[in-house]
Every structure is written in C-alpha cells, then in structure tokens.
Amino acid sequence: MEDAIVLYPSPGMGHLISMVELGKLILKHHPSFSITILILTPPYTTGSTAQYIATVNAAAPSLTFHHLPTIPLSAATKHVEQLAFELSRLSNPNLHQALQTISHTSNLKALIFDFFNNAAFEVATNLHIPAFYYYTSGASSLTGLLYTPTLHRNTTKSFKDDNTLLHIPGIPPIHASEMPTPLLVRDTDVYNNFLQTGTQMSKSNGIILNTFELLETKAVKAISDGLCVPDGPTASIFCIGPLISTNHVGDEHECMSWLNSQPSRSVLFLCFGSMGLFSAKQLKEIATGLENCGHRFLWVVRAPPAENKSQSQSILTPEEPNLDELLPQGFLERTKDKGRVVKSWIPQMDVLSHDSVGGFVTHCGWNSVLEAVCAGVPMIAWPLYAEQKMNMVFMVKEMKVAVALTATNESEDGFVSAGELEKRVRELMESDRGKEVRERVLGIRNGAVATMKEGGSSLVALAKLAHLWKQTVT
C-alpha cells in the first residue's frame, strides 16, 4: 500500500490555492506520497474555484481531488469566517467516511487541514490519524492566535473596547483593536471558534506555515521557544513557504500589454483581494488621490457593499461595479494616458512580477504580501479585515517592506482621505524612505529564493515533515 497524505483546505479561493501549492510542493520533493485533496463544496460562491481546480488537475494530474457532499447552510447574516467554521463542523461525518475509505487502500500518514477546518481535529484523533494544521497566514499573526487563550483569561473586555497595547511574544506591541476582526467582540460564535482553534492547534502533531524563517525570524523563534503558549507545550511548527500560485487560468489579461508599454517601475498597482470592498465615498477619494499624485496606476475596483445586503452577502455574491457612477466625473477620461481601471479578476502575480510595476497598495492579505515579497515590490499597507492589521504592523515595523496609510477617521470604518493616499504614494515612489523600503524588499526576495533551494530552511522543514510521516506507523 502506498503512503498517503490527505489535504483538507477551506473553500475560500486564497485558502484553496495555498493548500494546493502545498500539495504540489510535497509531490515535487517527496514523490513517493500520494496526495488527495478533499474539497468542501459550500452553498455560497467562493470565486471561480471550479475553473481553478480544473486547471490544476490538468497541470498536476498526480493530485487527486475528491469532492465532499454539499452541506445546506444559510449565509444570511453571518461572518464569512463563521460560515467557514460551521461548514467544516457540519462536514465531519463526510470527512470521517472519506478518510476511512482512503485508509482501506493506502497507509494514511497525515491529515493536513486548514485552521478554519478546526473541527477536523476531532475526526483525525478518533481515527488515530496524525493531525497537522495548515496556517495560511504568517508566523506573526499565528503568535496572536496561539496567545489569544492567554489574553482571554487575563481580561473580561472585548478587544474592541480595550484601549491598551497588547504584548504578544515575538511581535511588536499592537493595539487591541488591531487584533483580527473576528476576535474583536468577545464571546461571539466566531470569537469562540478562534479561541478554540488557538487552544487546539498547540495540541496537534504540528503546524505548517506558509512563510519562511528569514521573513519572520522573531515570531518563528517565539513560537518555537514555547512563549506563545505559556501554560503548556506548543506543537512543532514547520515553515515551508513562500508558496505562491503559479497556475495560469485563461488567456493573457489585457492589462499586461498596457504594462508592457509603461516605463520601468513607474506603475502603482492597487488591488485589495476578493473580499476588500470600499464604500462609494472611499472609491471617489482613492480616485482623487491617484489623480492628484500624478503617478501611473493600475487599479482593480470592486462594487461597494450593497446597502440592502450584509457585508458577507455582498462578498459572496459580488456585483459588477458601475465605474461611471462610482468614480468622479471625467476621471477615466482625464487619466486615460496614465492609468487603467480593471473591474474583474487580474493575474496578480504576473502584474507584480512585471518590470513596470514600482509599488503595490495592498490590503495585507497574506498571499498578497508573499507575492509582493517574491516579486520584490515595495508596498503601501491598507489593511481591511481578518488579521490584516496585525500583518501591517509586522510589515511596517519588523520587516520594513511597506509604508502604512493612516486612517483619517477610524470611527468611519477606517476612511482614508485623498491627501493621505497621495502623501504615501509620493513617499513610496519618490522619497529616500521609499528607496530604502525597495532595497529591503529586494534583499528579502533573494532570501525567499534561497529558502526554496537545496539546503534552504523551507526545504529542510519539509524534509523533516516527510521523515516524520514516513516513520508514522499506521
């Protein structure tokens, strides 16, 4: 019987892509394992997941995809994060059955599951399958997740009402309000799910992270030294990144030929992930800032959340933006020689790798941060949701690969003025400070390449995992 590893991603596009890349990495360096990826089919949209899987299937036929049955689940008023946790819990009987079936024909050496599929831990334990968490963000935000149970015991306040600095081992002090969005209000379902995940992770057989040691040296060391779980053992961590998507879906995007005609490092790229939605007022303000700063730009615009929908409904069923209505009158005409506005999916890594791109305004989603680092593009950090504010603190203060935007009015959902955006774009694209940030990110890019070569820290960590799996008696 062959040795099998089962991967169990959360269905959001960024999470799925990251896990698929992990599967490809394992197969490339340790081809004796067979890899099955269990796909959750949620009753809500998750981007063009089906097309992506078809593309991967064609390019990497040795990855086996197995779809678990669809679960009925109402997306009505809930956080997207809560939906992800619930979907996983409700799918446990199907997971159990799938793992049993696979173990009839192979030696099941490990179940690697996304941290949103926290409920899978119980199934793996019941079936005596080694359980590994896959954390799709970086070590810096993982310190916060592992330390949350400790912070929870130390206070009765919600993070959103706690006006103090938190001292989490391995990262610079952060304001309580910079903790991940779903953790801000204490004792909600989603808060409790994160709390339980933070507790349970340290009891697993290991935590695999899409990062590399050089990028997050202090955070990695703090976790490895056990400082983030002061009252018990911490599971071993394995930094095997940076994993970024190399799958191309469809034809070349029309923005690429426009980029070809722009000067080297002249274009500012603005893209905020599939869930980064701005109000109409904020979109107009961004447009004004871009026009005033005079730099070339490539901007991906999404429709604002509809007024009669909840935020998660807007995210799950996106609408096409009406640019004529959303942008200032005459903006597209006046900027047509300098800029492009795109309202659909864009091949982000291809854009970032293009020589014409000189800066990236990002929501600080972890996949985007890794892509920018691997492309050597300096960033302007505009965190929006999830653990992005924590990522920003680390990107600006620790790694120094980004400059931060300052929200003009936090009570207005972090509204940023045109003047602030213009100032930061000039700082990044024109000043000595910007030059330092660029040099720094180029240095880290070289480190990222080295870590994925023979003897590099990420391949060494992967080899340790493979050795562990081989030794497991099933």
Ligand SMILES: *[C@@H]1O[C@H](CO)[C@@H](O)[C@H](O)[C@H]1NC(C)=O
């Ligand atoms: C617990 O709270 C107190 C008072 O706010 C603070 O001084 C201390 O550092 C906190 N301890 C931990 C472990 O966060």
Ligand SMILES: *[C@@H]1O[C@H](CO)[C@@H](O)[C@H](O)[C@H]1NC(C)=O
């Ligand atoms: C929201 O309003 C728009 C326009 O008024 C309408 O077309 C749409 O069906 C409404 N959506 C919901 C979920 O009520």
Ligand SMILES: *[C@@H]1O[C@H](CO)[C@@H](O)[C@H](O)[C@H]1NC(C)=O
């Ligand atoms: C911030 O926004 C709130 C809500 O719109 C408003 O009441 C307040 O005056 C604003 N503060 C500043 C400093 O602009």
